[in-house]
Amino acid sequence: MTDSAAPTFTCARYIKEIGRGPHGARALSHDDAYALYEAMLDGRVPELELGAVLLAYRVKGETSAELAAMLSAAHRSFEPLHVQDGREHARPVSIPSYNGARKTPNLVPLLSLLLAREGVPVLVHGVTDDPGRVTSAEIFTELGIPHAASHDEIEDSLASRRLAFAPITVLAPKLARLLALRRRMGVRNSTHTLVKLLQPFAEPGLRLVNYTHPQYRESLTGLFSEHPDAASGGALLARGTEGEAVADTRRQVQVDWFHAGRAETLISPERSQPDALPVELPEALDAASTARWTESVLRGDVPVPSAVARQVEAIADVVRRPA
Template sequence: MTTPHTTPYPAAHIIKEIGRGKKGARSMSREDARELYTAMLDGRVSDLELGGILLAMRIKGESVEEIAGFLDAAEASFAPLRAPAGSSAPVIIPSYNGARKMANLTALLALLLAREGVPVLVHGVPHDPGRVATAEVLAELGIAPACTHAEAEALMAAGKPAFITIDALAPKLAHMLSLRRVLGVRNSTHTLVKIMQPFAGPALRLVSYTHPEYLEMLGEYFTTAVDPARGDAFLMRGTEGETVANANKGQKIDWFHNHERTVLVEKAVEAEENIVLPVDKSATATAEWIASVLRGDVPIPASIAEQVAQCTKAARAM
């Protein structure tokens, strides 16, 4: 006897609509997207159809309704985290890119926020070939990943930044990410993990984009499709895909609150002067530099200090 969680989901009718190329494809409704992605996460879509869906969406690009439906399904696929009691909502820092050309300073952002008394959750991948992952920098700083939701909650309650891999946070999403190794290209899940809100209550999401079309799509998503009770979001161009401000020249940050969009931080016109950054971009050298900043031996880059201040203000206001 089959149940809704095991019944095969025939997806040909969906592929027929989304698989007509970038100009000829039709987008799904939010409800259809939620239903499809739920079936994909539950393993009810055949491998052949799943590959077709992922590639079709890669070519077509996601609409706001599709992203909203996919995210509804994604967030329902794992138990939400509980934020610690206190005067500040948690800040969510996704880390799925790492850094190659610059030092990865995402760990510095997380530690500075925690020092301000803001609960911080960093989630992402443990490593990324050819790049320095945030998890690797945190490990050099003596911060091990939480193995369970309860461990992550305990770390935040103790005033420490919590890092949890996507495998431990949301295993079904981790499986969808792993399909990149099979297909050779990213899929919609790579966008979802960067914008999802894994807490039961309100939180501040730090979101970055790389391609200009995602700036407009995500802007529309946060102003039309998000439940304001889920909290706020900061959106900026990524620093090599990471959500930490560029230490050399800060990016513009848009703030989304109650479906309203406000420019919170203007893009820096000139590069920061007299800035001291690590020459060696390895995880070890980056961790040593971050430790020196936390001790006060090296000044905090102005753009990151501004990001910390704005995050702290918004999180406390929630």
């Protein structure tokens, strides 16, 4: 929907560059990518052109430079959060949760609660529902952890319990509007990548960034390596579990830490061992079953999956180092 009070953004020349298909399309300059995405966020692009831009990038893909420009525009579209350091001056952690789970349990709430127990302020942001998937939002509800309804509530929850869940509609409503177009158009768009890259804190905070397809590892590595501002506060990059930024209990994946213009491998990949003991997981994947299992892990009745325990240890170590 276009904001009738704002001037319409003419984008034919941008579509001409990015809309030539996978072999003929050309990347936009940083300034052009920024201007275009800013106009999209502000609702100044007419619906016909907006659909063309979204589909063009769906086919072409974003370069690291285009992602950096779009991310800069995204960050300027919402108010950053102010968060007090946790125990031992632990910097806050941002965990995006936009995919949910359908084949394996969603362990994002467990990861966030384990980090909060270590004194690390943790913001989980994402969608509240996704048909056919179990979202972190639904599990938090079963755990009795409310969804924040305003920026003040996000900051209050981070201060009081070191944990907050923020729907993207609350954290960054302009991004939420573009994200919601998936259901109307039937395919994801650039915003689905950008929300997983957000640095929502005013102070330096660590982000957990995950990818599903190998080509995204290359583009995200390029983003953080070639555009240091995009990695402000630090970012942990790893292959996700069904698109969620929590360790995969079936195998140990590589985890890279991008910070201060350099990359450091914190956890090396390991192949699963055929004689390894089975990991005790929820018997069912629904939100209620996952929540009850999460509570049993927090009580110590069930062991923390080793891959998740290792992830918690790595994150807790990083956020206590100087930014």
